[in-house]
Amino acid sequence: MVLVLLISCSTSKPYQLTDVSPKYKEYQGSDLDPHKSKDVIIPVTNNRKYDEFIQEAHKAIALLEFGENVALRADSKKTVGEPVEKEMQAAAYLEEDLPTLIAKLPGLIQTNEDLIESTPNDFDGPAIGRVSNELGNILEALKQNSPKAIGIQNAIRHLRSDSGNYNQGKDTLEKETKPVVEDPIIITNEKEAAKKLEKVISKKEDNSSKISIKRLNRKTKVTGKAKVSEQINELVKKEEEDVLSEEEKKDREYTEQIRNGLVQVFQWEYYRNPKNLERILATHPIPRVRSAAALALGRLKAGRVSLQTAIDKDGYQVRPAAYKALSDLGDKRSLSYFIAGTKAEDPEVIAVSYEGLGKTKDPAGREMILTTGLASEYVVIVSGSLRGLAHHKLDADVEVFDKFLKSNEQEIKEAALEALAIHGSRESLRILERVVAEEPNLALMAVDEISKNHSLSATFALIRLNESQTDEKINKRIGESLLRRKAFGKYAIILIEDDYLRSEPNERSRPVSYIKNKEIGLILSETKKEFAVRIGEDILTDKYIQVKMESTLPGARGAFVTGWVFYPKLDIIEVKQLGSDGKSGKYSNLKKGKHNNLFDPIEEIKVPRKD
Secondary structure: OOOOOOOEOOOOOOEOHHHOOHHHHHHOOOOOOOOOOOOEOOOEOOOHHHHHHHHHHHHHHHHHHHHHHHHHHHHHHHHOOOOOHHHHHHHHHHHHHHHHHHHHHHHHHHHHHHHHHHHHHHOOOHHHHHHHHHHHHHHHHHHHHHHHHHHHHHHHHHHHHOHHHHHHHHHHHHHHHOOOOOOOOHHHOOHHHHHHHHHHHOOOOOOOOOOOHHHHHOOOOOOOOOOHHHHHHHHHHHHHHHHOOHHHHHHHHHHHHHHHHHHHHHHHHHOOOHHHHHHHHHHOOOHHHHHHHHHHHHHHOOOHHHHHHHHHHOOOOOHHHHHHHHHHHOOHHHHHHHHHHOOOOOHHHHHHHHHHHHHOOOHHHHHHHHHHHOOOOOHHHHHHHHHHHHOOOOHHHHHHHHHHOOOOOHHHHHHHHHHHHHHOOHHHHHHHHHHHHHOHHHHHHHHHHHHHOOOHHHHHHHHHHHHHOOOHHHHHHHHHHHHHOOOOEEEEEEOOOEEEEEOOOOOOOOEEEEEEOOOEEEEEEEOOOOEEEEEOOEEEEEOEEEEEEEOOOOOOOOOEEEEEEEHHHEEEEEEEEEOOOOOEEEEEEOOOOEEEEOOOOOOEOOOOOOO
C-alpha cells in the first residue's frame, strides 16, 4: 500500500495581493505587487492549526513586501520629480494595516518556531519534511522582514505627511519654468507667504521650509543596486533623528550592535570558521555576543586556547558559556580548568565542569565525580556528573546509572538515560530496553537514547523492542530510527530457548556462542544446499543461516561473533527501503508473511504472493 501523504503540494491558484485584502486589487500585477515576478504557492496540510498560521504568515510577508515596494518606488519618483499619486493612495491603505501587523510579528515568529518543533508529532512520513520546509521558508521570510517593519512603517508615514509638500514643490517648480499670469500666493495677503515665494524665485535655500530645491534638481536615479534595508533606513533617517532622544539613539545603536554581532556568530558557525569566532570572542565589546561565540566554538569542537583565555580574563556573563564550550570539547589539556570549575559558585559551571572532567577520562577526575559530583544537593550538578561518568565507559559504572534511574527527580532520571546511551555497552542498552517496557513516561526518550548509539547492538535492541512492543507511538519512533540509521537488511530472531551458534553448518560442529530465545542477529548468508536435522521427535530438512550476533562467551576477544544456525530455529525479519525518496520503508516477517509500514506500524502493506 502506498503511503498516504498528509499534505498536498499546491492550492488551486497562487497566492495573490488581493488575498491580503480586496482593497489592493488595483495594485495587483503592477510594479508595486511583490508577487508580480514570483509565484507563491501555499500548501495545504489538512491540519487547521498549521493552515491558519501559514495563511496569516503569508499575508504578513506580502503586506510588508508591498509596503517596502511602495516606499522605495515613491522615494525614487520624488527624487526625479515624477508624480506619486498611486503610491500616495497605497500608503493610505498601508497606514491603516501596518500597525496591527507589526504588533503581531513577534507572536507569529514564536508560533512559527513552536510549530516547527511540533511538526514530527503532528505529521507522518514524507509530510514531515514538506511541512517543515514550508515553515522554515516562512520563518526565514519573517525574520528577514521583521527588522525592517518599523522602517517601512515610518517611510509610509513620511510619504503620507510629505504629500502636501511634494505637491507644493511641484507647483513651485512649474512656476519657475512657465510664464505666470498671476500669483496665487499674493491673494492670501500674508507677508510670510510672499517672503517664501521670493526666496523660491531667487533660488535661496530656506532651512525652515519643507520644500527641498536640491532634491527636485537632483538628476540621479535610484538604480536598485543598494541594499533594501539601507534605502529604507536612509529614507527615514532624518525623521528618526528628530524624534528619538539621545538615550533612545544609544539604545537603538546597542541593539543593532547585538543583532549584527549575533548574525556574524551564526554566519561563521554555519561556514565552520572558528578563527573568526575566536576573534569575536576576544574583541567584541558586548558580552552577550562573546557568549554566543563561545558556545558556537563548543559546537564546532574548536578554539580551546581562546576559551581558556576567556575563562581567565572575561567577566561573569561570558565565563559560564566558555566553560560549557570547553566541556563540549572535553580536551585533556583543559583538565586544570575543569577541576577549578568544580569549585566555582555557579551550579551551571560546576555541572559542565564535572561533565568535561569525565570526557578527559582522567582517573582522578572519575574519583571526584563519584565522591563529590554525584553527592551534590543540586540536581543540575548530579545530572552533569552522570553524563561525565559515562564517558569513562567502565562496566562498574552501569550499576550507578541504574541506581539513579530510581531517583524521584525527573531531570536526574533523564540524565541517567543519557548516561546509559553514552556508555553504550550491551548492558546499558539492555537497561534502556527495560525502561521502555516498564516506564511508559520515559519510553520514548529511552528509544531516542538507544537511537543515538550507532552500534549494531543498538540496532538489535531496536528490532527486539519492535517485536515486543504494542504501543503505536513507540513502534513508529523505532521505525523512524531504523530508517534514519539505514539499518536495511535481514535479521534473525532466535526461536529456541537454549542452543549454540555453530562454527560450521553442522549440528556436531564446534559451538562458538550460546544463544537463547528472542536474541537478534544480522544475517550474512545461507547455504546453497539443504540439511536434515533432528529437532525433538521430528526430522526437518532446510538450509543453515549464517548470522552475526553479540558474543555471550566470557573473555571473548570481540563484542560480536559469527556462526551458523538451522533455519527452522529462526524467524527472519527484513527492514527494506521503499521508493526513490529514501523516506519510506517496510518491516517484514518473512516466515509469517507480515509486512508493516515503518512510519505507520498499524497499516499493513499488502505484498503479492509468489507461487
